[in-house]
Amino acid sequence: MSGTARGSRCLTRPFRSLAATPLALLATLMTIALAPVSPAQSETTRIQRVISPGGIEAWLVHDTTLPLVAVEIAFLGGAAQDPADKPGVANLAASLLDEGAGDLDSRAFQDKLAEKAIELRFDASRDMLGGSLRTLSENVDEAFDLMRLAVAAPRFDDEAVERIRQGQLAMLRRRLNDPSTLASLNWSARAFPNHPYGRPVNGTLESVPTISQGDLKDFVARNLARGNLKIAVVGDITPEKLGPALDKMFGALPAKAQLTPVPDVTPQGLGSEVVQELAVPQTSMVFGGIGLKRDDPDFIPAFVLNHMLGGSAFSSRLFREVREKRGLAYSVYSHLAPLDHAALILGGTATKNDRAAESIEIIRAEYNRLLTEGPSEEELEDAKSYLIGSFALRFDSSAKVASQLLQIQIDNLGIDYIDVRNQLVGAVTLDDIKRVAARFNQNPALLFSLVGKPAGLAPTKGG
Structure with missing residues (x-):
C-alpha cells in the first residue's frame, strides 16, 4: 500500500545513523529479546517512563556508552487527516517542518543543523506524522530547540514551499513509470473508495499544486498537539534532564488535536x-x-x-x-x-x-x-x-x-x-x-x- 502501514512503518526519506547502538545497550536488549525472563531478571527497567513537569510523557533508555541521543516522535493522525480534495497535505507539511521555523529561514535552519551535526527529519504516513532527531549529547540543547521550533513554529515560506512542492511533483512524475508503486496505489484506491485510506499519502499531480500555505498551517494547527504525541528517547541523557526538556520542546503545542473522525473500514473488491x-x-x-x-x-x-x-x-x-x-x-x-x-x-x-x-x-x-x-x-x-x-x-x-x-x-x-x-x-x-x-x-x-x-x-x- 502507498504510505507505510503502522507496524512496519517507517519513514520515506533515507536517514544516516550517526552510529550503531552502543555494545552495552545492544547486549542488554538482545538479552531481553532472547532470554526467558523472570520478574527478578527483567531488564526492561532500563526503559524508564519520564513525565515532564507539564505532564508530557516519554519512554527513555538511558545509555552513556557513546555521547549520542536519538529521539523518535509521532503525532497520531497523519495523512488520513488530509482534506478529501487535497491528498498530500500531511506529506508536504512534514517535508517542510525542517525548512525554516521561528526566526530562522530555511537556509539558517539548515545551517544550524549542519553546524552541530544534528539530523532532524519528518515524514507522514497514513496514521501519523513522525519525526526523528539524532545529535551528539553535547549539542542536545541546540537540537531540542530546533525540534521545538520545527513543530511549534514552522514558517512555510514561499520559497521553501515551492521548492519542496516541485520536488514532490518530480517524484510523483517518476512514479508514473514505477509499476510497484502504481500497483500499491491502485490497490488502495480499489480497496478503500471514498475513504481516507484510498487516497495517496504523497498526493497527486493534480492535488499537490493546489495545496496552499493556509492548508499547511491549518494541518499543523489541528494535528500537532500534546494529546496525540508519542515520544521515545535513547542515549546519553538522564531522566532529570529529559523531563524539563520535554516541556521546552513540546509545551507550547495545543493540549489536544482537532482530528477529523476516520471511520473503520473493510477492504472492498475482494476476490477481483x-x-x-x-x-x-x-x-x-x-x-x-x-x-x-x-x-x-x-x-x-x-x-x-x-x-x-x-x-x-x-x-x-x-x-x-x-x-x-x-x-x-x-x-x-x-x-x-x-x-x-x-x-x-x-x-x-x-x-x-x-x-x-x-x-x-x-x-x-x-x-x-x-x-x-x-x-x-x-x-x-x-x-x-x-x-x-x-x-x-x-x-x-x-x-x-x-x-x-x-x-x-x-x-x-x-x-x-x-x-x-x-x-x-x-x-x-x-x-x-x-x-x-x-x-x-x-x-x-x-x-x-x-x-x-x-x-x-x-x-x-x-x-
Whole structure:
C-alpha cells in the first residue's frame, strides 16, 4: 500500500545513523529479546517512563556508552487527516517542518543543523506524522530547540514551499513509470473508495499544486498537539534532564488535536483483480485481504500464521511455491498491516507478464490451503523459533531501538512488551493457529492489483 502501514512503518526519506547502538545497550536488549525472563531478571527497567513537569510523557533508555541521543516522535493522525480534495497535505507539511521555523529561514535552519551535526527529519504516513532527531549529547540543547521550533513554529515560506512542492511533483512524475508503486496505489484506491485510506499519502499531480500555505498551517494547527504525541528517547541523557526538556520542546503545542473522525473500514473488491497496462517486461502485483487489528487477542497467532504464509524470505509457503517450485518470481512476501481503522493482510511480487495469471492462481490456492488445512507441528515450531531468534535484530541500531519503543507506545502494548513478546510467540499452539485460520477463512478472498501487460487479464476500465 502507498504510505507505510503502522507496524512496519517507517519513514520515506533515507536517514544516516550517526552510529550503531552502543555494545552495552545492544547486549542488554538482545538479552531481553532472547532470554526467558523472570520478574527478578527483567531488564526492561532500563526503559524508564519520564513525565515532564507539564505532564508530557516519554519512554527513555538511558545509555552513556557513546555521547549520542536519538529521539523518535509521532503525532497520531497523519495523512488520513488530509482534506478529501487535497491528498498530500500531511506529506508536504512534514517535508517542510525542517525548512525554516521561528526566526530562522530555511537556509539558517539548515545551517544550524549542519553546524552541530544534528539530523532532524519528518515524514507522514497514513496514521501519523513522525519525526526523528539524532545529535551528539553535547549539542542536545541546540537540537531540542530546533525540534521545538520545527513543530511549534514552522514558517512555510514561499520559497521553501515551492521548492519542496516541485520536488514532490518530480517524484510523483517518476512514479508514473514505477509499476510497484502504481500497483500499491491502485490497490488502495480499489480497496478503500471514498475513504481516507484510498487516497495517496504523497498526493497527486493534480492535488499537490493546489495545496496552499493556509492548508499547511491549518494541518499543523489541528494535528500537532500534546494529546496525540508519542515520544521515545535513547542515549546519553538522564531522566532529570529529559523531563524539563520535554516541556521546552513540546509545551507550547495545543493540549489536544482537532482530528477529523476516520471511520473503520473493510477492504472492498475482494476476490477481483484491478489491472493497469504499462509497457514493462514484468507485471508487478500487490494483493491483500482482511487481517486482524493490533489489539486483537489473536494478533500474535495471526503474526505466526503470516510468517508461514509469506513472512519469511526463504522458508515461507509462498516462497516455496512461487519461487522455488515454479520460478515465477524472484521474491514474494506477505505481512500483517494493522492500520488504525482497517485490519489487513498484504503481500506482493513481480513476475513475467505471461505468468501473472498463474502466479495469482498459486497465491490464492496456497493461502486457502494454509487456512483450510493448517500447518504441521514442525512448520509451526520452525516459525516460532525464527520469530523468537530474530527479534533481537529489531534492536541492532540506536534508531531501531528508539523506533521500537515508539511503536510499542503507539500500539499500546505496555512498557514490559519486550519482556513478554517472545513468550507470547512461544506459547502459540496448533489450536491457536487453527482458530485464527478459521477467522481468516470467514472471508479469505484477496484483491489483486497488477501493473504491466499481464497476459490474459484485460485492463480495468479507467485503469
